[in-house]
Amino acid sequence: MHKNAQQLAEAAAAAMHARDRTSLALGMKLLSVGPGSASMQMAVRADMANVHNTCHGGLIFTLADSTFAYACNSHNKNAVAVTCVIEYMRPAHVGDLLTASGSEQGLEGRNGVYDIRVENQKGELIALFRGKSTQIKGEVTDLDK
Numbered sequence: 001m002h003k004n005a006q007q008l009a010e011a012a013a014a015a016m017h018a019r020d021r022t023s024l025a026l027g028m029k030l031l032s033v034g035p036g037s038a039s040m041q042m043a044v045r046a047d048m049a050n051v052h053n054t055c056h057g058g059l060i061f062t063l064a065d066s067t068f069a070y071a072c073n074s075h076n077k078n079a080v081a082v083t084c085v086i087e088y089m090r091p092a093h094v095g096d097l098l099t100a101s102g103s104e105q106g107l108e109g110r111n112g113v114y115d116i117r118v119e120n121q122k123g124e125l126i127a128l129f130r131g132k133s134t135q136i137k138g139e140v141t142d143l144d145k
Contacts, residue, residue, distance in 0.1 A: 005035040009074035013038070015141035016073060023066045026059065030070060036104030036114075038070035044096045055092035064116040064129035067100040071114050072133040076140050079112065079133040086129045097121040102129070110135040 003011060013033040017023075023030075023040070026048075031039040042063045050056040065084060072079040092098055102116030116129040 005075075008076050009033045009035050009037075012073055012076045012140040013070055016070060020066070020069075022062065026062065028063060028066055031099070033070050033074055035074055036071055036107065036112075037102065038067050038074065039099065039101040040067045040070070041097060041099050044092050044094050044098060046094050049094050052091070053094070055094070055096065055098075057086075057088055060088070060092060060098065060118055060127050061086050061129070063098055063100045064102070064118055064127060065131065067102050067116050068114050068129065068131035068133070071102055071104060071116075072112050072131065073140050075107075077110075077135040078138040078140060079135045081131055082111075082134050083132045084129065086127050088127050089125045092120055092126050098126060100129075 017030060026042060028040050028042045031041055044055045048055050048059050098118055098120055100116050100118045102114050105113040105115050112133045114131045118127040120126055
């Protein structure tokens with residue numbers, strides 16, 4: 001039975017989640033996934049603080065990048081990042097709960113553009129991330145057959 005776009009996105013996310021060791025190690029939780037979209041959360045732990053006692057920017061980037069990965073692979077075509085840019089708007093602090101939510105801005109042929117917004121538990125903007133992806137050979141899961 002062929003799956004609809006939402007079922008396919010969920011099947012791809014489930015297959016990815018089982019292999020997503022970095023996101024799991026950082027305590028990230030996948031909140032939702034849909035065709036071309038995803039949302040994830042990460043609690044900022046004490047071991048994530050940098051020398052300024054704020055969340056290390058690389059970990060904010062990783063949360064946004066992981067969210068981007070779920071969004072751009074949601075069509076069940078293997079997709080990888082080509083370029084990613086992040087703009088840090090304000091610091092995140094130990095104890096903050098960060099939510100990254102994003103969606104596809106365009107998908108033409110094998111190339112996609114995705115915007116991810118990272119906010120803290122107060123709804124304050126922490127960072128804006130844009131990722132550009134390209135589809136490569138293969139599928140994330142064979143469950144769409």
